[in-house]
Amino acid sequence: MKKNILGIFILLVAIFVITAMINPKFLNAYNMQNLIKWSSLYAVMSLGVAFVIITGGIDLSIGSVVGLVAVVLSICLKLEGMDPWSAIGITLALSLLIGFLHGVLITKAKVQPFVVTLCGLLVYRSMGRWLTDNQSIGPIPLEGDAGYANLEQIQGLDFVFSGKIAIGSFNLPTPAIFLFVLCIAAAIFLRRTIWGRYLFALGNNEEGTRYSGIDTDRMKILAYVLCSFFAGIAGILFAFELDSVQPAQTGEFYELYAIAAAVLGGCSLRGGEGTVLGVVIAAAVIRLIYNSINMVGISTHLEFGILGLVILLGVIGDEFLKKTVARKQAAQKA
Amino acid sequence: MGAVSSPYLEVKELRKSFPGVLALKGVSLSLAEGEVLALIGENGAGKSTLMKILAGVQPADEGDFQVKGEAVSFRSVNDAMDKGIALIHQELNLCGNLDLASNVFLGREPTRGGLIDEPTMRREARKYLDLVGLDLPVETIAGSLPIGKQQLVEIAKALSSNARVLIMDEPTSSLSQKETETLFGVVKDLREKGISVIYISHRLGEVIELADRVTVFRDGENAGDLAGDEINHNNMVKLMVGRDLSEFYDRKVHESGSIVLNVDQVCTPAFPASSLSLEVKSGEIVGIAGLVGAGRTELLQTIFGVTPALAGTIEICGELLALDNPRTAIKAGIALAPEDRKQHGLVLPMSVRENTSLPSLKRDANRGWLNDAAEAKVTNTAVKSMKIKTPTNEQIARFLSGGNQQKIVLGKWLAMKPKLLMLDEPTRGIDIGAKREIYKLMEKLAGEGMAILFVSSEMEEILGMADRAYVMHEGTIAGELDRDQLSEESIMHLATGNLVAA
Numbered sequence: 116m117k118k119n120i121l122g123i124f125i126l127l128v129a130i131f132v133i134t135a136m137i138n139p140k141f142l143n144a145y146n147m148q149n150l151i152k153w154s155s156l157y158a159v160m161s162l163g164v165a166f167v168i169i170t171g172g173i174d175l176s177i178g179s180v181v182g183l184v185a186v187v188l189s190i191c192l193k194l195e196g197m198d199p200w201s202a203i204g205i206t207l208a209l210s211l212l213i214g215f216l217h218g219v220l221i222t223k224a225k226v227q228p229f230v231v232t233l234c235g236l237l238v239y240r241s242m243g244r245w246l247t248d249n250q251s252i253g254p255i256p257l258e259g260d261a262g263y264a265n266l267e268q269i270q271g272l273d274f275v276f277s278g279k280i281a282i283g284s285f286n287l288p289t290p291a292i293f294l295f296v297l298c299i300a301a302a303i304f305l306r307r308t309i310w311g312r313y314l315f316a317l318g319n320n321e322e323g324t325r326y327s328g329i330d331t332d333r334m335k336i337l338a339y340v341l342c343s344f345f346a347g348i349a350g351i352l353f354a355f356e357l358d359s360v361q362p363a364q365t366g367e368f369y370e371l372y373a374i375a376a377a378v379l380g381g382c383s384l385r386g387g388e389g390t391v392l393g394v395v396i397a398a399a400v401i402r403l404i405y406n407s408i409n410m411v412g413i414s415t416h417l418e419f420g421i422l423g424l425v426i427l428l429g430v431i432g433d434e435f436l437k438k439t440v441a442r443k444q445a446a447q448k449a
Numbered sequence: 450m451g452a453v454s455s456p457y458l459e460v461k462e463l464r465k466s467f468p469g470v471l472a473l474k475g476v477s478l479s480l481a482e483g484e485v486l487a488l489i490g491e492n493g494a495g496k497s498t499l500m501k502i503l504a505g506v507q508p509a510d511e512g513d514f515q516v517k518g519e520a521v522s523f524r525s526v527n528d529a530m531d532k533g534i535a536l537i538h539q540e541l542n543l544c545g546n547l548d549l550a551s552n553v554f555l556g557r558e559p560t561r562g563g564l565i566d567e568p569t570m571r572r573e574a575r576k577y578l579d580l581v582g583l584d585l586p587v588e589t590i591a592g593s594l595p596i597g598k599q600q601l602v603e604i605a606k607a608l609s610s611n612a613r614v615l616i617m618d619e620p621t622s623s624l625s626q627k628e629t630e631t632l633f634g635v636v637k638d639l640r641e642k643g644i645s646v647i648y649i650s651h652r653l654g655e656v657i658e659l660a661d662r663v664t665v666f667r668d669g670e671n672a673g674d675l676a677g678d679e680i681n682h683n684n685m686v687k688l689m690v691g692r693d694l695s696e697f698y699d700r701k702v703h704e705s706g707s708i709v710l711n712v713d714q715v716c717t718p719a720f721p722a723s724s725l726s727l728e729v730k731s732g733e734i735v736g737i738a739g740l741v742g743a744g745r746t747e748l749l750q751t752i753f754g755v756t757p758a759l760a761g762t763i764e765i766c767g768e769l770l771a772l773d774n775p776r777t778a779i780k781a782g783i784a785l786a787p788e789d790r791k792q793h794g795l796v797l798p799m800s801v802r803e804n805t806s807l808p809s810l811k812r813d814a815n816r817g818w819l820n821d822a823a824e825a826k827v828t829n830t831a832v833k834s835m836k837i838k839t840p841t842n843e844q845i846a847r848f849l850s851g852g853n854q855q856k857i858v859l860g861k862w863l864a865m866k867p868k869l870l871m872l873d874e875p876t877r878g879i880d881i882g883a884k885r886e887i888y889k890l891m892e893k894l895a896g897e898g899m900a901i902l903f904v905s906s907e908m909e910e911i912l913g914m915a916d917r918a919y920v921m922h923e924g925t926i927a928g929e930l931d932r933d934q935l936s937e938e939s940i941m942h943l944a945t946g947n948l949v950a951a
Contacts, residue, residue, distance in 0.1 A: 308814075322792055325774075328808050329811075
């Protein structure tokens, strides 16, 4: 397995340095906190989809899962007045169920991942809109809401999921801590457990892995469950971060950012490749590009165009780098 | 023949190196018009590299290369085609969704006013298909043909581009006996018409039948040439490996023990209408002979649980098993070294270590945590006992030779200590040195009491290795032959559907 993250890391540093040189405000604490926060939120989703991409699959429903989870959480907390921890439990269970459903449809009913999750994208989005009658809603109850009795607890959760922890004069956004923990867990899972090894193996050669006595169906289901679970966690983080969830918009296109980050971070859509660190750095690069466009004063209408080009060039550069490294390694053996 | 005076194609002192490997250390070869030249040598001897240079797939570093006395250097396959040299690939390159005429003229379609001139294309295609003895309509979809016929289409395609030299790399590796005979007929026919053929094969019997001359490579150098009566098994092997063939199959007779595998009235999904029964005892090496397509691979896959049986029972050591996937089979002590090594046997982009430990990972794991020490031990044991030639355990399996890849497959199963080892074409695409090691290993495992069941299309392998053989024909077992009944004739009789009183 290639741990080829040097290229993406250089890209991160380059954009960072250039932006800082053009606009020194880029480096101020507030902007940095924001950048870390948004990078973390995106990276959580990207990590999730990386599991699926490593198996050679794809998940297009992430954005809609984020939206639905945020909506369901808000309803549970604000309108239903549910016990906050139960509400969290229910939303996470919902995301696990969604992932399990995807996995079963893909492995047992043999529907293509693209199709299953594309339908998921449509269904979960419309469920969120239907549940709220397409009205925006947030997790924090106001006076008169059923959840108002739990206000104190919910505000506690708000701090946990979207607060800031002062470290000296720097305020570290809590999503960064979530990301850190999830990162370590994901890295350990992928590199130190047999299931991680199985995911890589089946991503490279599913039949060969099955012939080695591995339950490839179960492993694929696991990958989709993990993906939706990470999207679920991201959904909770976003709900508290945004305060107001728009059922029609929250999470829209997020799956594409997540997939872009995974690919830019070294996952091959053919499967069998990918590193946690690469994906996280790539997610940060994507957020950084947004931030830089603002900071440098480029028209925001160009956001998508620049993003698209950077991802394209990044992936091409990565392929180039891999080939060079492979050639050097081969030459060394001489 | 005039080959010496005016060769059609001649290379001298050709060199080619890849990063880290000197593949050709100055090889020479000449080919006369209308000559069938066999190029043989162990894997890694440089045969394929030279062929790729001749066909313009890659350039040589230095050396002389002449076609009809004129120095050439090809920069692309098209350059080579212009000089009448065409490579028939080991993996066929037809578009399975197009018809024969379209395939023959793919990329060179006759046009009229910018549109494909269908009638001309069909007429011309007909001509070339006849040349290779294919009497199928030109509208036949290529993908619907068996592999042997596809190969003939491939040859027709080369001929249609005015090829004068055909390079065939292991053309018979996936052909049945009959298809092979047809191909040989075509090759002999083309020779009469003045077309030259360079023929690469591991199958020495075919070389004896077909070749006018044999050039042998060893380690990127010429090891010698043979012509006429000199072309025989011993001479070829001697040149290829620099040693004798005598101890190739030194089978000892084993005391067979209790029944390990008992297959009773099993129907495989490939041949639902026929059922078959067989048994293998411990310490026994049992062969399954038959033509390609007789259902041998499907039988092994059913025993291994890949394609569960439709009816009948399979017992391992007297225990009835519901084999519906490889996991249950492996748990019961069955291992399969599959025919398609790259697709089913290995995870090519992964390392020797990761491949070797794949089946035993779970057994050795501690609540799901990888056990590095156990993994290293499994790998080291396999590398040592199988004599896997790899720079390190971290080498990617894709970069090893076919022989070493097969050794990884065997190594990973031996770590599971199976009761029954099934091998499907165990030495296909493997050089002679590795072949012998694999035979020795089968011998040793049988001696230790393992039951071994192997499928082989190579007659010599069945005759040399099997204590007993089943011969399959169209999904059924046509007969069972004991060691003293085994002969080329008895096997062919059964394999072609002539039931003889055994």
